[in-house]
Amino acid sequence: MVAPAEPLPTELSPKARRTRASLVDAATEVFAKQQYLGTNVADIVSRAGVSHGTFYTYFDSKEDIFREVGLEMQRRFLAVRDEVPGPDEATLLERVEATNRSYLCVYQKNADLFAVIEQGATFNEELRKIRLEIRNGFVDRSEQAIARFQREGLVYDDLDARYVANALGSMVDRFAYVWLVLGEEFELEEAVRTLTLLWARALGVEAPPGTMPRKRKRRKRS
Incomplete structure (x- = not known):
């Protein structure tokens, strides 16, 4: 059985944690509205107001x-x-x-x-x-x-x-x-x-x- 997610790495600064959280919040809204197949990274970064580079700093x-x-x-x-x-x-x-x-x-x-x-x-x-x-x-x-x-x-x-x-x-x-x-x-x-x-x-x-x-x-x- 798969264990629940581990907490965020402690080396992330408060600002980095907020940025990562804002990406997750934006992704949650976009996925709910556009479904999985209708969503791409560009939609998420646009909703979060960050660059593609910022996205790939936190997610693959x-x-x-x-x-x-x-x-x-x-x-x-x-x-x-x-x-x-x-x-x-x-x-x-x-x-x-x-x-x-x-x-x-x-x-x-x-x-x-x-x-x-x-x-x-x-x-x-x-x-x-x-x-x-x-x-x-x-x-x-x-x-x-x-x-x-x-x-x-x-x-x-x-x-x-x-x-x-x-x-x-x-x-x-x-x-x-x-x-x-x-x-x-x-x-x-x-x-x-x-x-x-x-x-x-x-x-x-x-x-x-x-x-x-x-x-x-x-x-x-x-």
């Missing part, structure tokens, strides 16, 4: 900076996951709910870019690796958490944690894709509720009917 190619764009997205997923309440602050069910909510919210905010990554991964080996890196960063943490829950006797222990993390992670990930990229009509709160209950019941977390009641939608006045 369009593929290289796209990988960084993808890994930056991975960092966003992991950052919000780090904000999930700990065991002393919330029940296991509440923590599963918070994790699913954070994933869907980040996906929702970056749906255009995620569409580019998803599509590119089907025909480009480098983009496929980038897609896996984004996914693995999230699934790896789920695997570690599930294994810990199993050791503590909180969830079923007759399933392999790695397989469970991949299966349930794929469920959430594909749901987000169908909703936010393909355009199926879903609503955030009901999506979070449904995915959380499926996670909980698959793992053996106590979540009987009525545990997470549906929120009734207010009827619009005519």
